[in-house]
Amino acid sequence: MRNTLLTLATVGLAILGLYLLTQAEGSSGLLSALTLIFIWGIAAVSLNLINGQLGILSLGHHGFMLIGGYVTALLMLPEKERAPFRTRLLSDWARNHLDLDKWLRGAGLDFIANSIDLKFVVALFLAGLAAAVVGVIVGAPSLRLKGDYLAIVTFGFGEIIRLLPNAPEVAALTNGPLGIKGIPGDAGTVWWTFFAFLFVLWFLTRLKFSSYGRAFEGIREDEIAAEAMGVNLAYHKVLAFTISAFFAGVAGGLYASYLQSVDTQTFNFFVTFFLLVAISLGGLGSITGAVLGTAIVVLVRIYGGFLEKPYPAYVGYLGGAVVMLSAFAFSAYIRKARRLRPVVETKHLIFGALGVALLLVTVLFRNEPWMTQTVQFFGLRKILLAVILILIMIYRREGIMGRAEFSWKLIFGPREDIPTEEQRKQDAWLSNPDLNPDAAKKEDDDASA
Amino acid sequence: MPLLELRNLYKAFGGLQAISNVSLTVNEGEIVSIIGPNGAGKSTLFNLITGVYQPDRGDIIFEGERINGLTPDKVTRKGIARTFQNLRLFTHLTVLENVLIPQHHRLKSGWLAAVLRTPAYLKEEEEMRKMALEKLSFFGPRLMSFRLHQPVYVLSYANRRRTEMARAMATGAKLLLLDEPSAGMNPKETKEITQIIRRFRDEGGYTIVLVEHKMNLVGEISDRVVVLDYGEKIAEGDYKDVVNDPKVIEAYLGRREE
Ligand SMILES: Nc1ncnc2c1ncn2[C@@H]1O[C@H](COP(=O)(O)OP(=O)(O)O)[C@@H](O)[C@H]1O
Numbered sequence A: 001m002r003n004t005l006l007t008l009a010t011v012g013l014a015i016l017g018l019y020l021l022t023q024a025e026g027s028s029g030l031l032s033a034l035t036l037i038f039i040w041g042i043a044a045v046s047l048n049l050i051n052g053q054l055g056i057l058s059l060g061h062h063g064f065m066l067i068g069g070y071v072t073a074l075l076m077l078p079e080k081e082r083a084p085f086r087t088r089l090l091s092d093w094a095r096n097h098l099d100l101d102k103w104l105r106g107a108g109l110d111f112i113a114n115s116i117d118l119k120f121v122v123a124l125f126l127a128g129l130a131a132a133v134v135g136v137i138v139g140a141p142s143l144r145l146k147g148d149y150l151a152i153v154t155f156g157f158g159e160i161i162r163l164l165p166n167a168p169e170v171a172a173l174t175n176g177p178l179g180i181k182g183i184p185g186d187a188g189t190v191w192w193t194f195f196a197f198l199f200v201l202w203f204l205t206r207l208k209f210s211s212y213g214r215a216f217e218g219i220r221e222d223e224i225a226a227e228a229m230g231v232n233l234a235y236h237k238v239l240a241f242t243i244s245a246f247f248a249g250v251a252g253g254l255y256a257s258y259l260q261s262v263d264t265q266t267f268n269f270f271v272t273f274f275l276l277v278a279i280s281l282g283g284l285g286s287i288t289g290a291v292l293g294t295a296i297v298v299l300v301r302i303y304g305g306f307l308e309k310p311y312p313a314y315v316g317y318l319g320g321a322v323v324m325l326s327a328f329a330f331s332a333y334i335r336k337a338r339r340l341r342p343v344v345e346t347k348h349l350i351f352g353a354l355g356v357a358l359l360l361v362t363v364l365f366r367n368e369p370w371m372t373q374t375v376q377f378f379g380l381r382k383i384l385l386a387v388i389l390i391l392i393m394i395y396r397r398e399g400i401m402g403r404a405e406f407s408w409k410l411i412f413g414p415r416e417d418i419p420t421e422e423q424r425k426q427d428a429w430l431s432n433p434d435l436n437p438d439a440a441k442k443e444d445d446d447a448s449a
Numbered sequence B: 001m002p003l004l005e006l007r008n009l010y011k012a013f014g015g016l017q018a019i020s021n022v023s024l025t026v027n028e029g030e031i032v033s034i035i036g037p038n039g040a041g042k043s044t045l046f047n048l049i050t051g052v053y054q055p056d057r058g059d060i061i062f063e064g065e066r067i068n069g070l071t072p073d074k075v076t077r078k079g080i081a082r083t084f085q086n087l088r089l090f091t092h093l094t095v096l097e098n099v100l101i102p103q104h105h106r107l108k109s110g111w112l113a114a115v116l117r118t119p120a121y122l123k124e125e126e127e128m129r130k131m132a133l134e135k136l137s138f139f140g141p142r143l144m145s146f147r148l149h150q151p152v153y154v155l156s157y158a159n160r161r162r163t164e165m166a167r168a169m170a171t172g173a174k175l176l177l178l179d180e181p182s183a184g185m186n187p188k189e190t191k192e193i194t195q196i197i198r199r200f201r202d203e204g205g206y207t208i209v210l211v212e213h214k215m216n217l218v219g220e221i222s223d224r225v226v227v228l229d230y231g232e233k234i235a236e237g238d239y240k241d242v243v244n245d246p247k248v249i250e251a252y253l254g255r256r257e258e
C-alpha cells in the first residue's frame, strides 16, 4: 500500500517535472534527450527480457524494431505524402486496401480515424503485432538452438529483415532504399514516449514478477533443471521472444515517428549493439538496470559532443594525464574496498607515472607550437562508451544493478531476506545443534524412545 | 498395477553399455533403493526414466501408460520428479522461487492474466505459495522465515539438498527419484534426512526410488534394494539378503571405498 502510494507519487512528480520542463525555455535539447531515453528504454527493456531474463543471446532486435518502424510509417503516412510513391510504386491492391483510415471507417470506428492520437495507438499496436508475428516465425524454429548458434541465427534473421525493404518485390510498399519520409511526429514527442515507456515498464515488471517471469528465470538459471521441473522450454522461449519482439516493434514505431522518417539504415545492427551495451552496463536481467544503462548511453551520446570539438593540443595532454591519474586512483580505491594488499600494485604505478609524466610535459612545453596547435578527436564518445563498458566488465561484470531491481522495500524496508535477531539465533541453533544442550538432550530422548 | 515398471531397458553411450536389460517394478508407497559402484549406471537409469535420455530398447511404464519418448517436462507432468546428483538448483533465485517454479506447469491462467493479476491468477499464486511452504516445512523451520527470500547461493550444502527435494515434491509428482540425497551431509544430517525421507512416504504419500551410497541410510529405510553393476541388475530384494549376496559383495562391497 505504502509502496503503491510512493510509486504513484513518483510518477506524479515525474509528470509535473516533465510539464515544467516543456514550459521552460531552452529545454528542447534535454527534452529530446529524454524522448530518446524513453524510446530506447522501451527497446532495451524488451531486449532484456530475452537476453537478461531468459538468458538467451539474441542479436536480431533491430529487425523487430525495423518492422515496427515501417508498419507505423505505412499506417500513419498522410495521403499527400503517400501519393508520390504510391502512384509510382504501390500496386493497385495495396493502394486500395492498405489504408488504416479505410479499415477504421469500415469498422465504424470513425472517432478513432478522426483523431491522429488514437490512430497512433492503433498503429503502434499493429506495429508491435507485426513484429510479434515475425518473432514467432523466427523464434519457433531457431530457439531450439543454444548459445552461439542461436546468436548467429538471430543476427542473420535480423539482417534479412532489415534488408527486406530494399527487395524489389517489397519496395513497392516500402519505397526501397529511399525509405519513407513525412511520418507524422505526434507519437515521437516526449509525452507520448513517456507514457508508452511507463506502460512498458509496468507491463514487463508485472510479467517478471509473475509465475511466467519465474519460469523464464528458471530457464536462464538451468535449462535442464527447469525442464525437469515441468517447464515447457519451447513454449516459454517463444513466448518471451514474441513479447520482446512486440515491444521492440512499438519502440521502432515511436522512433520512426520521432525521426519522421524511416529507412533501412535507421535500424542497422548498431542499434542492437547499442542496446546490448546499455543492458550489460545496467545489469543483465534487471529492468532498472536496462533503463539506467540506456540513460547513461544516450546521455553520453548526446551530451558528449563537447568531447569531439576542436581544442588546442595541450587540452588533450591534460585530459590524458587526468585519465591516467584517475585510473591509478580508481584501481587503488577498488583494491582498498576489496581489501586487497598491497593497495597500490606495482603494475598500476605505470598509470600514475604516465599521468605525472603527461602533466609535466604539458606544463614544461606549454608554449611550444605542437602544444598550442588545434586538434580534434572524432569518435571520442564511442571510445568513452567502450572504455566504460570495459571497466564495468572488469570490475563489476554483473553490471551496475546486477540482477537486482529497484524497489521501495530496498530503501525503506522491511527486508524479508534479512533475519531478525531472533530468527538469526534460531537459524544458528538449527545449523549447529551441538552447541545447544537442550537440542542434544532431545535427540538422545528420540534415540532411546 | 505397479506405479512404475521398467521392462528390459537398454542404453548404450557409444561402445559403453551403460544400462543393459534392466527390469524393475515399483509399487505405490514403496521406498526402493538402487545401489552399485560408481559408474554402474544408476544416474543413467534416472535419466532414462525422466526422459533426459531415450532408451535404445525396452519400455518405461508409469501408471499403466508407456512414457518413453516423452520430453522431461511431460514426464514430470505425468507425475515423476527427480533431484540431481550434482544439485541443479536455480542458483540466483530465492528458495521460495525455486519451489514455486515447479508448480508453474499446473498454472491455468495465461500469461496475460498473470500480467493483469486477475483474481483467478492471484488465487492460484496464493495456492502455489501455500504448497511451497507446505513442502518446505518437511524440513522443519530452517528454510522458512527469512531463508525463503534468500538466494540459493547463500545456503549451506545441506540446505541446498533440502531445497532441491522440496522443489521436486512441489511439482505435484507421485514418484520421487532422489539421486544421492545425503551426498555432502554429515552423519547427523544424514540421520535426519533418513527420517525425513520416510516422512515423505508416510505423511506425504510419495513413492520413492533413491540412489544412495551410505549403507546405513539404505538399510534403514528401504523396502527393497536393487543392485546395479556395469549396467546390469545383479541382485534385488531385502537389504539383509542383498548385502549378504556373494555377487553383491564381490561387485560392490568388495571394493567399497567411501
Ligand atoms: N551422456 C553420457 N555420455 C557418455 N557416457 C555417459 C553419459 N552418461 C553416463 N555415461 C557413462 O555411463 C556410465 C554410468 O554412469 P552413471 O549412470 O552416471 O553412473 P552412476 O551409477 O555412478 O550414477 C558411466 O561409465 C558414465 O561415464
Ligand SMILES: [Mg+2]
Residues within 6 Å of the ligand: B042, B043, B044, B085
Ligand atoms: Mg550417479
